[in-house]
Amino acid sequence: MGLNKEVAIASGSACTSATLEPSYVIAALGVGSELAHSSIRFGLHRFTTEEEVEYVGDRTIQVVSRLREMSPLYELAKEGVDLKSIRWKAE
Amino acid sequence: MAYSEKVIDHYNNPRNVGAFPKDLPGVGTGLVGAPECGDVMKLQIKVNLESGVIEDAKFKTFGCGSAIASSSLATEWLKGKTVDEAMKIKNTDIVNELRLPPVKIHCSVLAEDAIKAALTDYREKWEKKAAEAGAIAS
Numbered sequence: 001m002g003l004n005k006e007v008a009i010a011s012g013s014a015c016t017s018a019t020l021e022p023s024y025v026i027a028a029l030g031v032g033s034e035l036a037h038s039s040i041r042f043g044l045h046r047f048t049t050e051e052e053v054e055y056v057g058d059r060t061i062q063v064v065s066r067l068r069e070m071s072p073l074y075e076l077a078k079e080g081v082d083l084k085s086i087r088w089k090a091e
Numbered sequence: 092m093a094y095s096e097k098v099i100d101h102y103n104n105p106r107n108v109g110a111f112p113k114d115l116p117g118v119g120t121g122l123v124g125a126p127e128c129g130d131v132m133k134l135q136i137k138v139n140l141e142s143g144v145i146e147d148a149k150f151k152t153f154g155c156g157s158a159i160a161s162s163s164l165a166t167e168w169l170k171g172k173t174v175d176e177a178m179k180i181k182n183t184d185i186v187n188e189l190r191l192p193p194v195k196i197h198c199s200v201l202a203e204d205a206i207k208a209a210l211t212d213y214r215e216k217w218e219k220k221a222a223e224a225g226a227i228a229s
Contacts, residue, residue: 001094001099001102001155001156002102022129032126033125033126033127033128033129034126034153037126037127037129069108070105070108070151070152070153070159071131071151071152071153072122072131072132072133072151072152072153073126073131073153074153075110075133075151083126088124088125088126088127088131
């Protein structure tokens with residue numbers, strides 16, 4: 001949401017674009033659910049310029065930093081808690 | 092699927108992001124959700140121990156715009172309510188206020204769970220203590 005007015009990006013892969021599921025390719029890499037759910041797909045093509053890549057990189061850093069300040073998982077990670085050790089009460 | 096104006100507003104201007112110190116008197120904490128599901132919400136209330144009124148609330152959420160908006164809205168609604176009044180907040184109220192589409196209704200359900208978890212935690216930690224203190228004193 002922080003980037004979607006300026007950049008063509010998506011969560012998940014093109015093949016899972018109709019659902020909320022994260023990319024099954026990323027899931028198959030075994031990275032864990034937090035990373036799979038936080039993955040973003042950036043589309044580049046032959047007309048994409050280096051400046052555009054730099055700009056998107058900077059904006060992404062800004063947005064991710066903001067979201068991390070709002071995240072309980074980042075708070076726990078900063079406190080040194082191993083997120084894999086937490087037993088979540090899923091709904 | 093477009094986010095409603097209110098969801099976008101809460102995303103751009105989230106209310107009450109943050110955390111209370113863990114040992115602050117009158118604080119109840121609810122932590123719900125799971126990273127596998129893509130949504131984790133931490134909601135905290137700070138209750139005035141004398142009046143029983145929620146005087147402050149804070150949240151932190153890992154999740155989509157609708158999840159952030161639902162928990163941000165929850166902190167706005169909690170302030171000024173008593174614990175009993177807060178227990179009556181329903182996910183459908185959140186859905187209506189934010190105009191959440193069917194695919195995002197689970198975000199409002201999680202916010203209601205977070206509210207109830209924070210209220211229950213407060214009751215277990217502080218209302219019981221107050222009752223015990225009263226019992227010992229009398």
